[in-house]
Structures are given as structure tokens and as C-alpha cells.
Amino acid sequence: MDFTTVIFSAFALTLLGAGMGVILSRNPVHAALFLVLAFFTGAGLWMMLEAEFLAITLVLVYVGAVMVLFLFVVMMLNVDLDRLREGFWQHLPLGAGVALIMVAEMVLVVSSKQFSKLGADLQPASETVSNTRDLGMQLYTHYVYPFELASVILLVAIVAAIALTLRKRKDSKHLDPAQQVLVKASDRLRIVSMRSEGDQ
């Protein structure tokens, strides 16, 4: 067993364990943290396949942004897990049936002759190839037009999200920093002259 296989097995087992942890842990915060672990080990597996761009994006986008947001939501919403778990036994047969079909399908695909041929004619990339750089070159040269269009779509999303949610309510107790910094000491503090004890 060479070193790569050892690392792969370590990552794969951690990934499986983390995946189990996501669905088995009772505390939703723990489940979310297990998902972070799963993403990390997944990124490690991609790194082993020399797909470093995907690995970095997975960590940056999913772990850095999506999961943090997820944790916030989980912590803020106070999900009642016991109510979610109601009817677990009732839905078990259906769930198990679907799971069995999926397992059967995956076994059929993986054991087919076509599947073992996949990637047989692929050559390992040379040392100098950097897929982050190549993707960047493609995106900013040949695909610059669709790339710009995608950025326009994101701009629409921002405009739409703000237009649909921003509202000026009369009863909202908002702060106006511009007013706040203009405050003078005399507005907040009243200086009262009192006779000190010594004068008595």
C-alpha cells in the first residue's frame, strides 16, 4: 500500500464518518460542523486528483460562506428537532426503498464494463499545468462575453433582492450614524453645580 492510498483511505474514511455524523447527530449545530468536515475532506480528495481549483473553491465558497450562513440560520431559528423526528418510523419504509434503489443503481453503474474503461485513456497532466491559471485564461479571454453576462445577472439579483426587501418603515427604530456623531457633550450630560462638603 503506497502513501497515496493511505492518504486516500484516511480522507475517504473521514468523509464517510463526517457524512454519517451529519445525519446522526442530534444537535443541528454539530450536524453543520460535521458537514464542514465533510467539505474539507472532499476538498482534500479533489486536491489528490490535482483539481486544486475545485478544492480551493469548495473550501472558500462552501466552508467559508455557505456553511457560516447555515450555522447562523441554525442558531437563530432554534429548530425543534424532536418535532422533525416525529414520523421517522412511519416514513422509514419509503425512505429505505428509495435508498435501496439508489444503491442498486450505483452498483450497476460502477460494476458495468463501460465504467471501468472510463479514464483509461487519460494521461496524467504534466507538472507545469495549473488548472486555476488555465480556467482563468479561458474565462477572461474566450469566454469573456458570457462571463460578463453572468456578472450582469448577479447585479440583477442584487438590485432585485434590495428592491424586494428594503423598506422604510415609520415605526422601525433605526439609527442614523450621521446624527449620532454630531452629538455634543451638553446633549447627554448635565453639569450641576453643587456645594462641596468642605464649604459647609
Place this chain on the structure above:
Amino acid sequence: MTFAFPNLVPVLPEIFLLTALCAILILDLFVSEANRFLVYAFSQLTLVVTAGLLVMGATGAPISTFEGMFIDDPMARTLKIFAILAVALMLAYSRSYNSSRGLSRGEFYVLVLFALLGIMVMVSANHFLVLYLGLELLSLSLCALIALQRDAVRATEAAMKYFVLAALASGMLLYGMSMLYGATGSLQIPVVASVIQSGTADPAILVFGLVFIVAGLSFKLGVVPFHMWVPDVYEGAPTAVTLFVGSAPKIAAFAFFMRLLVGGMGSMVTDWQPMLIIVSVLSMLLGNVTAIAQTNIKRMLAYSTISHMGYLLLGILSGTDAGYSSAMFYVASYVLTTLGGFGIILLMSREGFEADRLEDLKGLNKRSPWYAFMMLVVMISMAGIPVSVGFFAKLSVLSAALDAGLTWLVVFAVLMSLIGAFYYLRVIKLMYMDEPADAAPLIADTDHRVLISVNGAAILALGILPQPLIDLCTMAITQSLRG
């Protein structure tokens, strides 16, 4: 890896539009509520300049840039100018409606311009990826526009329906496109076309992809059996947005059909013709029959749109250049007529009152003979009665289908348009023969009054002299398709 800097001249109108709309977005932050007119004025100015750039840069032969992703041909230019005209009219008609309903925010104008940008991108797309991105730009902007009146439950429901169905349709389209990519190995439409023509691609995969593409396109066009969103969106959205949904995006949908089916899969016409025949027949039948039962005029016009799109497909499915140009003529005249119809409805509604029931049209002649006459013109054009542009539009698609040997289909279409004439004529009867139920005076801005008169006059003028527009469409189609 070599990379030549793309030729930006053909894309100039799009670049200008995007820059200007970003400027409007920022301008909107700095204008006070009283000066909101400025945002409207700048939007119209942007449209005028964009149209000017399009007209000035017009060339006869197709030019492509961005490594063939963007194509600039006479069809694209003409359709873009149609779309800009439609948006300009729509903005003018909806100004007072918007300001009385709190819709006259900068976002409204910016989102409309974004949607227009999406339409322009789609119209001159020559690559599946660009086509899809343009479509998403249009759908997302439209969806936000429909939901813009946030406190209205109907509008939110309509936006939700539109969003879910648009996502479903996009999924189908992408699936179909991925099949085509798998079979032909390219996303460039001309390359796809040449591979299909050479016969090296697997026909089973091609037809499989074609089915999904036709389904996705039918969703976008709003034809039976993928029409469910149309009535709800038309009724639920604010009338100004309904006017927009019903006009310029139809031009984009026509362009989508032309680029994808005719440009990309033109040699598979025998495969997609029967599919479009089914869709077209069902649309004409269901649209016209269901419209009779409607009491809400926006819903009635929604079903009328469904049937009109069925007629539009007649032109496309005949599979000839004459058919395509007749479909283009049809879409132009349909958009012109719809703008007029919704323009009148917008004119009749006022603060706290939507003139969206058929009863609200009662006795319009007594309240304002001129607007009643304009509505009459719109209705006869929709019904396809002579001396209106709608008549020539129907005539040209029907004769194209007849030339393609689809006599039974033409007979069916004529019968359906007879049924359709019933509910258009009912509107005329309500306006001229019934007593007004509502005596409030009709108040409108000068530009609205002038433009609605110009709009009605254009429907009549093109109904008497349709040849210039027909020639324009024929020229655009033949030069674009045959080089």
C-alpha cells in the same frame, strides 16, 4: 493559446445600454422623490441613444464577434429596434400608473432596462451559453418586476408561479442543449448546424434533445400545454408590468426560436414541424375558447396572447423563409397591438382603481369617443379584421402555412380566429352600446395621450399600407439566413 481582442463595434448598443443603466442606478440614489421624473427621462434618453446606435451601425451582412458568440445581422438589428420601441412605449404608458401605485422607483426602470438587455443579448446570441444567459437575465428581471408591488398578494403569487415555471423551463432547455452538445460536440450554433447537416450526429440523441428544447421554448412563449403561467401572471402582475411581459419578451422568444430551431436545427425541420403543429393547434383552440369565458380583461388578453402565439408558430413551422418573415411580421404587429390595448387599460385605471374587468369598458364611447375608437382599432387588429395590421399579420402566416401544404391547419386556424372574433367584438359592443357604469373622467398625461393616438394610428396605417414593414421583415430574414 492565442487570443485576439474582440471587435466591440457590433456590441456597442449593448455596452452603452449596460453603462447607462448602471448610471441610472446610481442617479436614482441622489434624486429626491419630487424629481423622480429625471429617472424616467434618463431611461427614455438611454433607449433613444441605444436605438440610434443600432440604426447607425447597421450593416447588410452578418458580423460575428467574441469568437462567434455574438452575431450582428439585419434580423438582430430589426428585432432589437422593435424591442426598444416596445419598451419606450411601455415606459411612457405606465408612468402615471406607476407613480400612483408607488411603483415609480428607480428599480422599476433599471429592471426594465436589464430585461431589455437580456432581450438584446438573446436576439444576437450565436452560442448556447449566451442564449441561456440572456434568457436568465430576462426571466430574473421580469420575475423581480412582477413581485415589485410587494404588498399585493396576487403579484407575489404571480411572481412565485413565474419563477418556478421559468426555472423548470430553463432546466428543460439546458437539458435539451446538453443533449445537442453531446451529439454534436459544440455549443456554437453554426457548428451545431453543420454537424447536424453532415449527418454524423446520432439522430436519436438529437431528437431527444429537440423534444426538450421545444418544450422549454414553448414554456417561454407561453403556448399550450405549457401556458399555465400566462393567465395568472397577466392578472396578478401590476398592469404596467403585464404590458411589459406581454410585449417585448415575445420578440425575444421569436428570436430564440429562430436562433435555436431554424439557425441551429434547420435541417431537422421534419422533426420539429409536427411538434410545433400540435402546440400551435392546441394554443389556438384553448386560447380562443377559454378567452370567451373570462370576465377580467387582463385574463382575456392573456388567453388571447396564447392563441396569438399559436398563430405565430404557424409562420415558423412552415419552415420557409417566407414563413419566418411572416412570423416576424406577426410578432411585430402583435406587440404593437398589445401595447395599444394595455395602454388604454392603463389610461382608464387611476389611483385605487384597476380598470381590469370587462365591465369597466362599458360605455367608453360616451366617456371618451377617441379612446373608444383607439380600443376599437386594437380589437379589430387582434381579431384580424381588415384595415388593421392584425389582418395582414394573420394573412401572411396563413399563406405561409398554405404554401407549406398544411391546408387543414390553415382551415382550422381560420375557424379558430372566427371564434376569437366573438370576444373581441364583445369588447366593442360593451364600449359602444352599453351605458357607462363609471362616470369618472379619464385623465392622462400629454405624452400618454399622444403616444396612444400614434399607436392606434400606426395599427391603422400599417393595416392600409403594410408593405414597408413586410419588406423590412423579409429583407432582415433573407439577409440573415442566406448571408
